[in-house]
Amino acid sequence: MIRTVETKPYDDQKPGTSGLRKKVPVFQQPNYVENFIQSVFDSLEGFQGKELVIGGDGRYFNREVVQIAIAMAAANGFGSVIVGRGGILSTPAASNIIRKYNAFGGLVLSASHNPGGPHEDFGIKYNIGNGGPAPEKITDAIFARTKAIASYKIADIDAIDIDRIGEFDAGGMKVKIIDPVADYAELMESLFDFDAIRANFKYGFRMAFDAMHAVTGPYAKEILELRLGAPKGTARNFKPLPDFGGHHPDPNLVHAKHLYDEMMGPDAPDFGAASDGDGDRNLIIGKGIFVTPSDSLAILAANAHLAPGYAKGLKGIARSMPTSGAADRVAEKLGIGMYETPTGWKFFGNLLDAGMATICGEESAGTGSDHVREKDGLWAVLLWLNILAIRGESAKQIVEEHWATYGRNYYSRHDYEEVETARANALMDALRGKLGSLPGTSVGDLKIAAADDFQYDDPVDGSVSKNQGIRVMFEGGSRVVFRLSGTGTSGATLRVYIERYEPKDGNLGLETQSALADLIAAAETLAGIHAHTGRNKPTVIT
Structure with missing residues (x-):
């Protein structure tokens, strides 16, 4: 039996660079998972009778969402689903399964490198038929649908034994539980x-x-x-x-x-x-x-x-x-x-x-x-x-x-995690406001050769992605990049990337942070990181 359940939209279901990521209690809100999965399905065409891959990284709430996804796939007309035993599929393994078995797409349940647990992070992203993450035109459509959704469809079926390899019936849809590692x-x-x-x-x-x-x-x-x-x-x-x-x-x-x-x-x-x-x-x-x-x-x-x-x-x-x-x-x-x-x-x-x-x-x-x-x-x-x-x-x-x-590219990333979003946006807005005046000026002994907000013109499909990170390039090949990350679930993460190129006949044996010291100071001068965020040092240096 297929049920159509009335629901109301949530206003915070915009997928980031790697799908929708929130704390587990957010996903546990009534219909939150169902709304997002239905919005994914509503944004796709031509999947009737086709195959869907479902799997995740095994983090808290993974098993429950696998069962919801199976029941909703059955109600929405998929012909079959492939699920990793125990609900487990690494993200690259899921991509491989989609490609190897010519699946229509897949739901990857993960928050990647973020912590897991009852009060930590969870995530859902949709991968298309090539095995890769959905492009922006699809994620934009998904987000638009989440803001208008009024109902979702789910099959009333018993829970599938996802710990046993084999084939099962789910309301007329075939469920294939596979070894997650073999392929x-x-x-x-x-x-x-x-x-x-x-x-x-x-x-x-x-x-x-x-x-x-x-x-x-x-x-x-x-x-x-x-x-x-x-x-x-x-x-x-x-x-x-x-x-x-x-x-x-x-x-x-x-x-x-x-x-x-x-x-x-x-x-x-x-x-x-x-x-x-x-x-x-x-x-x-x-x-x-x-x-x-x-x-x-x-x-x-x-x-x-x-x-x-x-x-x-x-x-x-x-x-x-x-x-x-x-x-x-x-x-x-x-x-x-x-x-x-x-x-x-x-x-x-x-x-x-x-x-x-x-x-x-x-x-x-x-x-x-x-x-x-x-x-x-x-x-x-x-x-x-x-x-x-x-x-x-x-x-x-x-x-x-x-x-x-x-030659050697001395390189480091300084992360300022969980910065208040308004403060992080103010920092980036202030930087953008002065990009045009930076070329030709100096910060300490470093002369700025160019500065921009990176724009990508896709050479394959001609799509344009703007505001992808602020770059300040110095004479000699060094640079500092500022970007807000889309992979966290609380506040904003300011990432500052610092790079200095040393030719092969130069000094290749310096300690990285020492080699970058003048650029690190320049980043603070240019962006006013302490003034905007209140932070005296990064949360993480890698």
Whole structure:
């Protein structure tokens, strides 16, 4: 039986760069989940009888929303749904499932790297048939629908046993519960030289992978330990927990400090890595060296040909605007296209679908390729393992050789989290107001060459995305970027990106924050961060 339930709109259901994210109690309001899912379905056409993928990162409230989504998919006319066992699918695995089985799209239940628990974060986003996040024209339509919705449809069915692999009936719709890891592991095996990586482990190579009690735990356990023969215990904190063990599942130097400290210690493994809540981000630390995400993107692109799946070379590289220019120099040397996009993985989708780019990356620890349409944390780790096995060098050697070849982009991101939204907007508005007067002026010893609010003109579909971040570029190639993040759930996060380029014959061994000291001071002078936010220092430095 299908019920049509009357409802009233909520005014706060605007999807951000990665779907709708709010605190769990917000999602638990009457009809809040149902309103949003119905608004997604109402914004789509042609899905009658088609297949929908449903899965998430296992955070608190995941299982309940999976059941709601199944019942609503049945009521709205989908022919079948594919669900990861236990409601689990990493974000890149969900993308792969959509693509492999030609599904119409998917509901990915995640708040990515944000904390989980009864009073923490939850999220829902819709991915289209290419496996990637819905483009802005769809998310805009979804938001418009949420403001006008008057009813939703749901099937009166018994709860599906999502812990048992098999096929079930849900009001005439087929529900397929699948192993969440198998298809993804098979894909990874097709891309990388598992024999070379396996041999490296056999001859004593040691690594530590921290799954942070998040979704990549089962994937890492299966691939690293069972398929590649890494010693038992290589995959740590591998059991997904609804509250991520009470920790923040963000693989950065603050929330994974224990791994960083171990990798800097005297008995460090050869390689350290971590992934986040939904498995799309990565942290890379070699013995004695942290590899910034921007450098990691450049190094992976420069060495991707060592993996079978990329042996024919890259079609192009894409990076988000705030990401350092390190990859640009690789693209130039390889003679391939380089594309600078706004932040948000959805902007890479057109480039990947058009065959213009192969590898993409963001400074926020997201890296991926055309194998799926999401960033992919474990993929990045496996490509690193492939490169390390073939080159027979340490991660530190590889990074330092890269700098000696291309120069070094000293780079850091300073986050000011949970800033009062009005204050954060005032800071950005004040900056925008003086952009035209900045070129030709100086801040300390730094002369400003250009300043703008980044606009992206999509080379594939011609769409235009404005106000994507304020850039202040200095003579010599240094720059400071200011941007408000769309991934939080409370207040606003001001992100300040600081970058200085040092040529290959320059000083490549400085401590990062020291190398950027004059630019950090310039950022404060330009934006009046303390005056606007009341903050004397960033919440997080990465």
